[in-house]
Amino acid sequence: MRAGTASSAGGAGAAAPVDTSEPSRVREITAASVFTALGTSRRGLTPAQVGERLQRYGANELPRARRRGVWRQLGAQFTDLFAVVLLVASAITFLAYGLQQPRDPGTLQLAVAILGVVMLNAAIGFAQEYSAERTAQALEAMVPHTCRVLRDGVRLEVPARELVPGDVVVLDAGDAVSADCRVVEAHELAVNNASLTGESNAVARSADAVTDGPALEARNCVFMGTDVVAGAGSAVVFATGAETEFGRIHRLAAAAPRQRTPLQREVAVMARRVAGAALAIGALMFVVRLPTGESLVPSFVFALGVMVALVPEGLPATLSVSLAIGVRRMARRRALIKRLLAVEALGSTTVVCTDKTGTLTQAEMTVTRVWAGGTAHPVTGVGYAPHGEVADAAGVRELLRVAGLCCDARLVPPGGPGEHWRVLGDTTEGALLVVAAKAGLDLGAQERATPRVTEFPFDSDRKLMSTVHRAGASYQACVKGAPAELLARCVDVEWEGRRGPLTERDRASVVTAGDALASQGLRVLAVARREVAVPVPAQEEAESGLTLLGLVGMLDPPRPEVTDAVAACRRAGIRIVMVTGDHPLTGEAVARRVGIVRRPDPVVVTGARLDSLDDAALDTLLAEPSELLLCRVSPEHKMRVVTAFQRRGEVVAVTGDGANDAPALKHADIGVAMGASGTDVAREAASMVLLDDSFASIAAAVRLGRAVYRNIRKFLVYVFSSNIGELGPILVATFAGFPLVPISAVQILAIDLGSDVMPALALGAERPEPDVMDRPPRSRREPLFSAAVVGRILFLGGIQALCVCAVFFWHIRSSGIPFDDLTEDNPVYREAVTLAQAGIVISQFFISFAVRTDRQSLLAVGPLSNPALLAAGGFGVALMAAISYLPPLQSVFNTAPLDAADWAVLVALGTLPLLADEARKAWLRGRAGHRKGAPR
Structure with missing residues (x-):
């Protein structure tokens, strides 16, 4: 919000009110007039003024992007490619049911089942998207944005959202600008306006009035969304929130569509290919069954059911859940992922x-050595608490006084139980303030006795920082920085109160001492000073002809x-x-x-x-x-x-x-x-x-990132191996001339929903394998469906399909009834299709355990270590039992009850994919061990 005139800004001044409703008005007045115009002072606003303006102008927040309404979010779930295919298939099936004479209740059941799959998938996707939004909002709040302001003469760190027009903001290199502000003090201040102008070059800022040019080019203004790249200064807020220049741009950007990630695009390509393969296989089934004498509509309905059943309906939701689980796990390990x-x-x-x-x-710099004149002065105490001693402090007290004055940081004492001393500002400067206190110096009194009049902030080119202080009738420059750079600017030394020229022998001893400190893992700073004639000297004058005082060595423990x-x-x-x-x-x-x-x-x-x-x-x-x-x-x-x-x-x-x-x-x-x-x-x-x-959080995030990607592959193998197991018996029966199907489309849909989606979600939550960090990184060019993934799908799915075909045709053959005499109502046929469906469910239960690891044995990770997977698999088996034994479900799925011997056979056959995969993993581990032990 933009401040109005001085009278409406909450503070009257002697000067006439200035209209600041536009940036052009703020930039045209002098720095001194800005305080009056915005109803503030150099000491900043009072707490009462802050409260009144916060109520008037509101929080300093950008308008949030308009979120889609609940109904629009739900409707978006039906635009996914898989959902569109299923909706069209459901509509065609309903139409086929209407055209049938007589009408087959199974066709209606199939149409309703397809529609039910779409609805269930939409519900899962909607719930996940809603949960992801809530999670993103919660995670975003974990990293609050703050800024430093002067309020009632006290420098405070406050949340950026609490800024109001009239606040005096303190700016330093590295700060993000949190509101539109008029600069009133600048010391080599430069900002990067790329977010507003697209120009990435740093541009200097000054406190002088500007009368012409575009508002965004005003050299005496800084704007929300930009950042300070060099120097220091202060500025007065004149616009906050949506009324800032960045706020205007933000409203346009918020309306832009979100771009999909490469992983999402790869999944979309996979979805198109899978949908194309399902259509092709469905068409093949239709063409193959027509010559058998079956009428057109039943053949079409059968082919359509096969096609729909081969679509992995829950894949999009499962993918989203797996990524979201990874993000939440990383957040618990103190790693906030901003992009999937x-x-x-x-x-x-x-x-x-x-x-x-x-x-x-640990980022808690602690001075452990002070060196001057060939003597090292050990320092006791660790961290930012000013508790400890400097050995023979009298000899280095002047060195520490100068170093302490040449600092912008501030020590903050504990504010309550459980809190510790902390540093507001640079940690290196915080260590200098602490060691000065350990030497018995009262830096507050020193700053009052020798107030700062100007400064030359640190930059990475010259590796120095300088401040100029009034010392009675003269002025003194205090300089600290990298030893090599500072030593080159020194001409004198002052050690233990004795001053003299800096000789080559002295220079050599300083270099040797600095290297000795650095070899101990210490960060080394040199400290110097000089007398200057004017309060604002040229930077080159303040930082040349210096008197070296000594070195400071500090340690940041690992x-x-x-x-x-x-x-x-x-x-x-x-x-x-x-x-x-x-x-x-x-x-x-x-x-x-x-x-x-x-x-x-x-x-x-x-x-x-x-x-x-x-x-x-x-x-x-x-x-x-x-x-x-x-x-x-x-x-x-x-x-x-x-x-x-x-x-x-x-x-x-x-x-x-x-x-x-x-x-x-x-x-x-x-x-x-x-x-x-x-x-x-x-x-x-x-x-x-x-x-x-902490770097340890990076390693933990890499481990979890690898696990997320591998989990995606795990449930891809799981889902598509199930499709192979479902498709295999249908193809064998069709080409063998069997007049009926080993498993109906409605049964396959029940498998997909009861035995695929929930275990796939549980696999998405699988913990990282123990050896996930013992493998080389995967290639970024390796696709989701790599040769290894496709090979494992065919391996597991092929074994499953063979077992299901064997149990189905074994039951038919053992009855002695010819193929042509079988009908859909025949008890033998109903028992056989129940065996086929149950065989797929049981084998999928064991395959879900097989795909948990790529190379590690299941025994190594523990068969019971994923309770969610056990529960999901148990649900699938229980659902299959209900389909087999409950009369209402028997009529829907055309099934029959199985006896104990049937279940025993199914369990024995279902374990074969797991045992075969365990043998494959053992072979891989043996080959890897052989390669590791082979002579090079």
Whole structure:
């Protein structure tokens, strides 16, 4: 919502009210006038003003996309290809029933059964879609967006939805802009307006008034949906929610149709092929049966029933359920999947480019060493609680004072029981604030005594940050940054209160000390200062001619669970590449601790070397089967490495937490953002968010992603092997000249609904196999219906079909009744078709256990370890028993009661597919073991 005039904005000022209903008016006034115009002040709004404006303007939220109504959602379930085929078939069957003379009740039963299948499938699909929407909303709420504001002079972190016109927003590199704001203070501030203008280049922002040009090009405004890529500043909100420029675009984008994922497109292709095959087989049955003397309509109805029965009606719903289960399981492992496509791609990840801080480590930087003048000062205490001591603190107190002043972070004490000290801002700066407190410094008093007057924020090019403070009648620049870059700008040293020129011997000792700290796995910062003559000097003046004070070494301990996760990724054939901005020695030390580096000679490449390599040389470097560490690299380097890996056909997952990581996160096959420490921009660009920032969650997500894809294949094998088992007896009977069918279309539909859908859903919830991370990643070019999948379908379905044919014709032959004397009402025939139907149900029960694993024995995973599958299979068997014994169902399905001997034979035959598949798995395991043990 846009603020109105000053009088309506909730605060009157001395200046005349300014109409701010349009951005053009806000940009035309001076920075000082903005506060008056929007009824606020440099101290921000008061709590009372915030409450009044929140009530007036509403929450700072974009309008939600209009969701389809319940009836439209339900109606959409009938537009699926399988549903259309079934609806047409049902209509034709009803028509055939009307044309029959005399009318056959079986035809009507078939038409009703087909229609019932469509309705049931629609109900399942509708329930799953509704559940998925609710789940997506719940998961989205797990990653709230926040922003920093000044309210009543206090810097606070508040939910972005609580911003109101007049709020003073604090902007830093990496922040997402949460509302349309007029800049009132800018220090090297630059934003990326790609989401609004399509231009990805960073554009500078200033606080000066602008009088012409399009509103979106106003250099003194920042807009919702854009992100800060450099510098710092502050701005006043003038529009929120739907009234922002981004809100206008969002309303158009929300109406755009959602694109299907590659997996969905592949399933659609499969559906067309299956539907085509069913039509072809149905037509073949019609043509084959006509010469037998059967009339036209019954032959057509029979062929139509066969065609419909071969359509896997529950496949779309089963696929959705399996993916949704994977998403929910990943959420429980602290991995938030934003796109279903990510579930599929995770299973084929071959390279993970991971940063170090917060992902491999705990992101709780702790200073453990302070070095000055050849003396190391150990520091005790761990974490952000300011409890501990600095050895001989008097000798480094000035160093720590300067380092503490050159920080934007803030320590936040525990707010209640169970809470801990935390840092609001950069964790490295938080560690400096903590060590300063351990040395007995009151930084609050120091900041009041030497207030900051300007700053030059850190950027990845110069690797420095500087602040300028008023010190009495003069000014002092405080500088911290990478030792190599800062040392090159120093001319003096001040150690233990003695100041002198920086000699070459001193430089060598500083470099040696820095390398020694880095070799211990410490991140090293250098600290310096200088006197300047003016409050706002040129950046080059503030950062040259410096006096070196010393070095600070801090440790971010590895997460205890990461070592096992790295080992699991190695076994899974996934290459892990550390990408960090830290010193090579620091990166290598951490990499060795977590197991990324095990050899004595890893390949360590710096950003400077990457700049010297052309694309061909980089491709050659990445092709080497070596342990690779990329250190001192920028986000641009990370993007280039990701692109190079993808040129080689790798499936790349990339972690990132900063705004500059967004291009690499978007370009990667799997962009993984940090949920706890990451910026809003990184989380928006990623397809997966780690809510705990741990690498172990990536490994767990890969494991679950592989399981999801394998589960999809499991229920494909299960469903289509059933179709082979159903079709085989019909084909044998037709070509053998048997006048009746071994199993009717209505019986096949009962099998599909009673013995296929529910076990398939249970298979979609199957836990990962124990060795799922001991196999290489699957190729991204491998289709769902690979040669192995088709071969297993034919293997299991063929055995099932042979068993069903054997039991059907054995029963017919043992009766001694000729084929031509059999009728549909003959008890022998009814018993035979009951045996055929029950044989398929029983064998499907055992096949569901066979397809649970690809190579592992069923005994290894436990036959009873999937209770849902047991319940689903039990339901199918119970339904079959009801069809066999209950008179009302006997009349519908033309069945007869089976005795104990019949069930015993069926169970014995039904176990054959399971036993055969266990033998196949044992052979595969033996072959794999032989290859592993073979001499190379």
